[in-house]
Amino acid sequence: xxxxxxxxxxxxxxxxxxxxxxxxxxxxxxxxxxxxxxxxxxxxxxxxxxxxxxxxxxxxxxxxxxxxxxxxxxxxxxxxxxxxxxxxxxxxxxxxxxxxxxxxxxxxxxxxxxxxxxxxxxxxxxxxxxxxxxxxxxxxxxxxxxxxxxxxxxxxxxxxxxxxxxxxxxxxxxxxxxxxxxxxxxxxxxxxxxxxxxxxxxxxxxxxxxxxxxxxxxxxxxxxxxxxxxxxxxxxxxxxxxxxxxxxxxxxxxxxxxxxxxxxxxxxxxxxxxxxxxxxxxxxxxxxxxxxxxxxxxxxxxxxxxxxxxxxxxxxxxxxxxxxxxxxxxxxxxxxxxxxxxxx
Amino acid sequence: xxxxxxxxxxxxxxxxxxxxxxxxxxxxxxxxxxxxxxxxxxxxxxxxxxxxxxxxxxxxxxxxxxxxxxxxxxxxxxxxxxxxxxxxxxxxxxxxxxxxxxxxxxxxxxxxxxxxxxxxxxxxxxxxxxxxxxxxxxxxxxxxxxxxxxxxxxxxxxxxxxxxxxxxxxxxxxxxxxxxxxxxxxxxxxxxxxxxxxxxxxxxxxxxxxxxxxxxxxxxxxxxxxxxxxxxxxxxxxxxxxxxxxxxxxxxxxxxxxxxxxxxxxxxxxxxxxxxxxxxxxxxxxxxxxxxxxxxxxxxxxxxxxxxxxxxxxxxxxxxxxxxxxxxxxxxxxxxxxxxxxxxxxxxxxxxxxxxxxxxxxxxxxxxxxxxxxxxxxxxxxxxxxxxxxxxxxxxxxxxxxxxxxxxxxxxxxxxxxxxxxxxxxxxxxxxxxxxxxxxxxxxxxxxxxxxxxxxxxxxxxxxxxxxxxxxxxxxxxxxxxxxxxxxxxxxxxxxxxxxxxxxxxxxxxxxxxxxxxxxxxxxxxxxxxxxxxxxxxxxxxxxxxxxxxxxxxxxxxxxxxxxxxxxxxxxxxxxxxxxxxxxxxxxxxxxxxxxxxxxxxxxxxxxxxxxxxxxx
Numbered sequence: 001x002x003x004x005x006x007x008x009x010x011x012x013x014x015x016x017x018x019x020x021x022x023x024x025x026x027x028x029x030x031x032x033x034x035x036x037x038x039x040x041x042x043x044x045x046x047x048x049x050x051x052x053x054x055x056x057x058x059x060x061x062x063x064x065x066x067x068x069x070x071x072x073x074x075x076x077x078x079x080x081x082x083x084x085x086x087x088x089x090x091x092x093x094x095x096x097x098x099x100x101x102x103x104x105x106x107x108x109x110x111x112x113x114x115x116x117x118x119x120x121x122x123x124x125x126x127x128x129x130x131x132x133x134x135x136x137x138x139x140x141x142x143x144x145x146x147x148x149x150x151x152x153x154x155x156x157x158x159x160x161x162x163x164x165x166x167x168x169x170x171x172x173x174x175x176x177x178x179x180x181x182x183x184x185x186x187x188x189x190x191x192x193x194x195x196x197x198x199x200x201x202x203x204x205x206x207x208x209x210x211x212x213x214x215x216x217x218x219x220x221x222x223x224x225x226x227x228x229x230x231x232x233x234x235x236x237x238x239x240x241x242x243x244x245x246x247x248x249x250x251x252x253x254x255x256x257x258x259x260x261x262x263x264x265x266x267x268x269x270x271x272x273x274x275x276x277x278x279x280x281x282x283x284x285x286x287x288x289x290x291x292x293x294x295x296x297x298x299x300x301x302x303x304x305x306x307x308x309x310x311x312x313x314x315x316x317x318x319x320x321x322x323x324x325x326x327x328x329x330x331x332x333x334x335x336x337x338x339x340x341x342x343x344x
Numbered sequence: 345x346x347x348x349x350x351x352x353x354x355x356x357x358x359x360x361x362x363x364x365x366x367x368x369x370x371x372x373x374x375x376x377x378x379x380x381x382x383x384x385x386x387x388x389x390x391x392x393x394x395x396x397x398x399x400x401x402x403x404x405x406x407x408x409x410x411x412x413x414x415x416x417x418x419x420x421x422x423x424x425x426x427x428x429x430x431x432x433x434x435x436x437x438x439x440x441x442x443x444x445x446x447x448x449x450x451x452x453x454x455x456x457x458x459x460x461x462x463x464x465x466x467x468x469x470x471x472x473x474x475x476x477x478x479x480x481x482x483x484x485x486x487x488x489x490x491x492x493x494x495x496x497x498x499x500x501x502x503x504x505x506x507x508x509x510x511x512x513x514x515x516x517x518x519x520x521x522x523x524x525x526x527x528x529x530x531x532x533x534x535x536x537x538x539x540x541x542x543x544x545x546x547x548x549x550x551x552x553x554x555x556x557x558x559x560x561x562x563x564x565x566x567x568x569x570x571x572x573x574x575x576x577x578x579x580x581x582x583x584x585x586x587x588x589x590x591x592x593x594x595x596x597x598x599x600x601x602x603x604x605x606x607x608x609x610x611x612x613x614x615x616x617x618x619x620x621x622x623x624x625x626x627x628x629x630x631x632x633x634x635x636x637x638x639x640x641x642x643x644x645x646x647x648x649x650x651x652x653x654x655x656x657x658x659x660x661x662x663x664x665x666x667x668x669x670x671x672x673x674x675x676x677x678x679x680x681x682x683x684x685x686x687x688x689x690x691x692x693x694x695x696x697x698x699x700x701x702x703x704x705x706x707x708x709x710x711x712x713x714x715x716x717x718x719x720x721x722x723x724x725x726x727x728x729x730x731x732x733x734x735x736x737x738x739x740x741x742x743x744x745x746x747x748x749x750x751x752x753x754x755x756x757x758x759x760x761x762x763x764x765x766x767x768x769x770x771x772x773x774x775x776x777x778x779x780x781x782x783x784x785x786x787x788x789x790x791x792x793x794x795x796x797x798x799x800x801x802x803x804x805x806x807x808x809x810x811x812x813x814x815x816x817x818x819x820x821x822x823x824x825x826x827x828x829x830x831x832x833x834x835x836x837x838x839x840x841x842x843x844x845x846x847x848x849x850x851x852x853x854x855x856x857x858x859x860x861x862x863x864x865x866x867x868x869x870x871x872x873x874x875x876x877x878x879x880x881x882x883x884x885x886x887x888x889x890x891x892x893x894x895x896x897x898x899x900x901x902x903x904x905x906x907x908x909x910x911x912x913x914x915x916x917x918x919x920x921x922x923x924x925x926x927x928x929x930x931x932x933x934x935x936x937x938x939x940x941x942x943x944x945x946x947x948x949x950x951x952x953x954x955x956x957x958x959x960x961x
Contacts, residue, residue, distance in 0.1 A: 050806045066811050071803040074813025076676050079646040086647025090609050091654040094803050115639040322629035329631035331769035340585045341387050
């Protein structure tokens with residue numbers, strides 16, 4: 001035990017979070033990066049390994065807990081947020097993370113996801129969004145684009161996709177962010193920010209499935225394309241993008257529009273200034289709607305970060321108050337509650 | 345105690361047992377009337393058994409037959425096992441109540457009818473062309489037409505209350521009249537009224553007056569010539585309270601958590617008839633109880649699994665349709681080998697079925713209802729108060745064997761009540777829990793030699809970081825493993841672990857001769873009806889033996905031996921023959937099924953006739 005105590009005090013390295021299991025994702029999968037960045041940044045979230053639990057559902061992404069040398073629970077399809085919720089309620093002292101995919105979280109597990117968000121239970125949910133079912137070998141998912149041709153939609157999918165960020169905002173999630181598997185620094189910073197948030201934190205990671213949906217996000221991740229297609233959200237800063245940082249997003253009423261800021265007509269002062277802590281969620285929602293608009297850049301970063309009471313701490317408070325106010329669970333008193341009578 | 349001794353001389357008859365059925369519109373307060381009569385009878389020292397019968401609709405249209413709400417109480421100076429096959433007295437607040445319940449009234453039984461309820465409109469709604477109180481069709485019964493509404497209104501006349509409020513007090517008038525007729529103490533009800541309406545003094549006055557008006561009416565009116573006395577029953581000495589099955593279940597779980605020093609975590613989704621378990625447990629946070637009203641049945645159980653993984657006693661409570669939704673998660677708990685109790689308060693099915701009616705047709709679902717080989721321990725409560733013991737027993741087995749345990753109750757015992765002899769907390773055994781803490785050679789799927797339980801290693805323990813899940817586990821390490829021999833080995837382990845529970849449960853006790861012509865095998869809520877039927881048969885000089893199973897998977901070890909000692913084995917069930925199928929397959933005995941699926945419990949009389957038939961043939 002003494003050894004463990006010493007080990008707890010030293011600063012972790014990425015290696016401390018690598019389990020002894022062989023990683024079995026397809027070579028080239030975006031999941032490798034998510035795993036590596038998580039392992040790299042976890043020493044910085046300041047939580048003892050023994051107090052971290054990764055919970056997952058079913059799918060490629062859900063193998064994630066096996067590869068993290070923390071506590072881990074690989075659950076059943078779609079139920080990770082519910083399993084994690086129960087765990088966090090029972091053990092508010094733990095740092096509980098959910099690894100999930102677009103099918104797992106938004107299709108079979110959609111109900112648990114929105115309810116975790118609205119309760120603001122203190123979970124960190126990392127969505128590996130590759131817009132395809134990978135483990136079942138290539139059917140369209142709830143985030144696949146309309147018209148997508150897959151094994152199960154040979155004539156094109158007639159499903160309209162979910163916008164996960166908008167969904168999380170609509171479900172009153174208190175921390176909503178998006179990042180990219182192929183942008184390691186950004187990915188690390190978002191994981192760290194989620195780790196520091198108290199309440200439900202939702203991260204959508206655009207993740208490349210190089211086998212069934214290769215290149216789905218290359219316009220956002222590859223040099224020469226990403227500069228004009230991605231706008232990075234930074235708190236308190238105007239929305240500027242472009243290879244030469246010469247373009248910006250300006251709000252025309254409630255409609256975001258692209259403007260040039262190098263021709264003298266507009267300056268940075270005219271642009272949409274990001275406020276992740278804004279009281280109302282209208283601005284975050286406008287940003288979320290830019291996602292599928294082909295005219296506009298896709299935002300990455302923290303869309304919204306607010307504070308409200310968490311379900312787990314409120315639940316614990318009620319228990320603590322009841323124990324202070326009433327007897328601390330006297331069974332005889334409980335059994336004899338109400339009308340009793342004695343038989344001699 | 346305020347006594348209601350008669351001032352006029354009226355004849356008093358002594359009875360061993362009485363069955364009263366209170367019936368009216370769902371808004372008439374019949375459940376309240378019934379529970380008040382129950383408390384009063386318990387305090388009078390009778391043994392008793394009750395059953396509420398209410399519609400699935402919250403407030404069905406007034407006056408309709410499907411809106412009738414009833415409450416039956418059977419009380420006596422002898423041991424009472426059931427709410428009674430037939431009622432001796434029917435209190436009918438309107439024609440629909442009469443129409444629905446008349447068939448359960450014995451010949452010559454008493455009908456107390458609220459005259460004002462029998463309006464032309466209500467008669468029509470109940471499907472009567474003529475008023476049955478006047479057309480002679482009830483000549484087989486003793487009919488008392490009482491102006492319940494009118495007399496209540498008279499008693500409250502000077503209080504200046506609205507007519508709706510006055511109308512709502514009429515159930516207390518009827519209750520008062522029954523208190524007079526059966527010489528019950530009124531004080532407990534007066535105290536209840538005072539407490540219930542403490543912020544509304546005018547309602548304390550109104551309801552108390554209505555109650556007393558009913559009491560005095562019995563005394564002064566000429567129409568009642570007889571009152572009845574039911575002497576106290578000879579019950580085992582002790583302190584008693586009346587308890588419903590669902591309340592007993594909640595107390596059993598709290599006790600198990602306290603005795604194991606674990607936090608109790610209930611994940612639940614509202615469902616009839618299990619919701620009361622959630623309501624009850626949510627009141628007891630000071631016992632370190634956390635209750636989670638989940639977004640659906642699946643979240644309810646998976647959250648409980650998460651809590652168990654974290655070191656709580658995770659439980660969930662539901663009914664048949666919810667049970668069906670939970671099955672995949674139960675399989676996960678089987679695979680992860682975590683303690684979990686799933687209480688299934690059965691109701692009529694399939695699908696939504698008969699939400700407020702009873703049935704015991706989830707036995708197959710409990711034992712077999714998962715994909716692949718996923719054995720779990722299955723227990724069943726026999727009576728309302730037995731729900732306390734069975735909740736405790738289910739928790740004990742779940743913790744000791746690191747396994748899900750399914751606990752079967754049903755709508756009949758969940759809502760029914762009986763006197764419960766209150767145990768002393770210190771007399772109840774502790775449930776030892778040992779969380780694994782030693783990181784030296786830690787193996788998540790190593791096993792206890794005796795129970796085959798794996799270690800319970802909870803997050804937060806230094807050095808035990810490990811991963812578990814629903815994929816097949818490698819023996820010892822718990823790592824994902826797809827090797828053929830390993831899978832066989834793990835399937836065998838999971839099966840044997842459940843089988844070994846048989847070494848840890850009592851032999852089933854036999855009532856009657858150890859061998860003979862006829863053995864009756866029951867399980868669950870049919871205990872009362874079977875016991876009454878057996879007692880009646882024995883009183884006629886017949887030799888019938890009885891066993892009642894509380895452990896359904898695994899069975900008690902002596903079950904086979906008992907079965908082989910009888911020429912005939914009768915298995916009465918409120919399903920199409922589920923236990924009998926299992927007994928036939930496991931023990932190769934020609935068990936005879938006796939089945940009923942009408943949403944109702946067995947009548948003792950039905951079983952008595954079946955026993956006669958089998959012993960004749």
